[in-house]
Amino acid sequence: MNALDVFESPSWRFLVLALLHTLWQGASIALLLALALRRMRAGRHETRYLLALAAQFGVLVAGLATWSWLTLPEPHASPVEGVRSVTANPGEASSSLVESAASRDPITQSKPPASESRWIPVLAIGWLAGVGLMLIRSAGSVVSAHRLARGPDVEEPAIVAMLDRLRGELRIHRPIRMVACETITGPAALGLIQPTLILPISLMTGL
Numbered sequence: 001m002n003a004l005d006v007f008e009s010p011s012w013r014f015l016v017l018a019l020l021h022t023l024w025q026g027a028s029i030a031l032l033l034a035l036a037l038r039r040m041r042a043g044r045h046e047t048r049y050l051l052a053l054a055a056q057f058g059v060l061v062a063g064l065a066t067w068s069w070l071t072l073p074e075p076h077a078s079p080v081e082g083v084r085s086v087t088a089n090p091g092e093a094s095s096s097l098v099e100s101a102a103s104r105d106p107i108t109q110s111k112p113p114a115s116e117s118r119w120i121p122v123l124a125i126g127w128l129a130g131v132g133l134m135l136i137r138s139a140g141s142v143v144s145a146h147r148l149a150r151g152p153d154v155e156e157p158a159i160v161a162m163l164d165r166l167r168g169e170l171r172i173h174r175p176i177r178m179v180a181c182e183t184i185t186g187p188a189a190l191g192l193i194q195p196t197l198i199l200p201i202s203l204m205t206g207l
Helices: 010-038 045-070 079-088 090-104 114-149 157-169 201-206
Strands: 177-181 188-190 196-200
Touching: 010 045, 010 114, 114 177, 114 188, 114 196, 157 177, 196 201
Parallel strands: 177 196
Antiparallel strands: 188 196
């Protein structure tokens, strides 16, 4: 048994097929989202944001639903039909029972065709490699963000007053920390529980 045999199991086959179906499902949901956003006023920021989140969640639900549908067992012949076939052909009773048991075996049932068995392991390995690269990229972004958030606090009274005014207009009650940074060219927001607003020094000079 080599490493590719693991990816030829029914579980990986169903997962790869479900991921392939999410390509057209995600494209359809993205098209519906784009049409909805075009018809919506630009000022409704919260509604537009919630629609975008719902679209992302819809892709996840569509993928899970497809995977659940693919893993459903296939219908079999009723037990009465099996008894009738054995009674009508007593000489072939043993072979019929063996074939019936094999047809009910989920492993035999889930065996992919020969054309699928070649490309399913390749797609599974490619998907795992892509997930690994994206996780490494995300980890690097998180580390870089933490480095930016360790910058000096902004204590300019005019900028602090402007931030307080904006917080009141946006009805944000939690405190927001502001730090200055030399390496970025535009403002950025980091953190969910303890949000941090990062401002470039050039932008603060203009303000």
